[in-house]
Amino acid sequence: MADLGCSSGPNIFLIISQVIDSIHGICQQAQFKVPEIRVFLNDFNAIFQSVPGFFERLNKAKGKMVEPCSIVGVPGSFYGRLFPTRSLHFIHSFNCLHWLSKVPPGLKDTNKGNICITKSSPGSVIKAYAKQFETGFSAFLSSRFQEAGTNAWRPNAAPVPGMEISEVDWVPRDKDDAEFQSGHYLSNIVPAASEQMISRRFGDAVTDSLFIKYATNVEEHLRHQNNGKLLNFLVSLTRK
Numbered sequence: 001m002a003d004l005g006c007s008s009g010p011n012i013f014l015i016i017s018q019v020i021d022s023i024h025g026i027c028q029q030a031q032f033k034v035p036e037i038r039v040f041l042n043d044f045n046a047i048f049q050s051v052p053g054f055f056e057r058l059n060k061a062k063g064k065m066v067e068p069c070s071i072v073g074v075p076g077s078f079y080g081r082l083f084p085t086r087s088l089h090f091i092h093s094f095n096c097l098h099w100l101s102k103v104p105p106g107l108k109d110t111n112k113g114n115i116c117i118t119k120s121s122p123g124s125v126i127k128a129y130a131k132q133f134e135t136g137f138s139a140f141l142s143s144r145f146q147e148a149g150t151n152a153w154r155p156n157a158a159p160v161p162g163m164e165i166s167e168v169d170w171v172p173r174d175k176d177d178a179e180f181q182s183g184h185y186l187s188n189i190v191p192a193a194s195e196q197m198i199s200r201r202f203g204d205a206v207t208d209s210l211f212i213k214y215a216t217n218v219e220e221h222l223r224h225q226n227n228g229k230l231l232n233f234l235v236s237l238t239r240k
């Protein structure tokens, strides 16, 4: 299996555990031998330190039942080919595909110096971002189509093919008390996913002040909006 865009975890470890549990369940029921599992990660700079701890927990939970499970790094962007043809049984990617492959071309003169969509951005900028997403998403699907095997063994926990859309609060509701500062909450979790990438490009010096500014802006935004919402699209596909 492969998880693309895993960042520093721990979500990926949850997914691997669920896949292993499903496979074990199926094997026990059908009296099959448990297969060896190999997990490929393409976004591994931050996660490899946590891998030994994961294996320790897995061995404690499963004991001798665990057939070798290895974790392998495969460098490269998920917007291109990463694996040999028809070599994978299960491909997972969570919370990643909204990261575009590049800034859309031609924005320099039209987007008033901004590198994102702002209130003052003209319609052409929004179209350019949508087009860039379409190009990247098509490249992602076409690469995964070539890498996925036709005889894919779908664990029974995998969602059936289809799409679900759900609304998620920016800030969990159970944290919504007077003491709790939502901007600071978000400024702790957002760096976990983006700090490395920002500091690689702009240097360590800017990241602390950037996230303090981010926390203040989010706090200000949420004061007017009560609580922001995110839309999650869950898409599940099998290869025919």
Ligand SMILES: C[S@@+](CC[C@H](N)C(=O)[O-])C[C@H]1O[C@@H](n2cnc3c(N)ncnc32)[C@H](O)[C@@H]1O
Pocket: 004, 005, 006, 007, 008, 009, 010, 011, 012, 042, 043, 076, 077, 078, 079, 093, 094, 095, 096, 099, 101, 193, 197
């Ligand atoms: C918000 S994090 C999601 C992390 C993880 N999947 C999770 O749910 O906890 C997005 C990750 O996608 C990675 N990413 C963005 N664009 C990528 C690309 N083209 N190829 C590989 N990884 C990419 C980033 O490095 C970042 O770690």
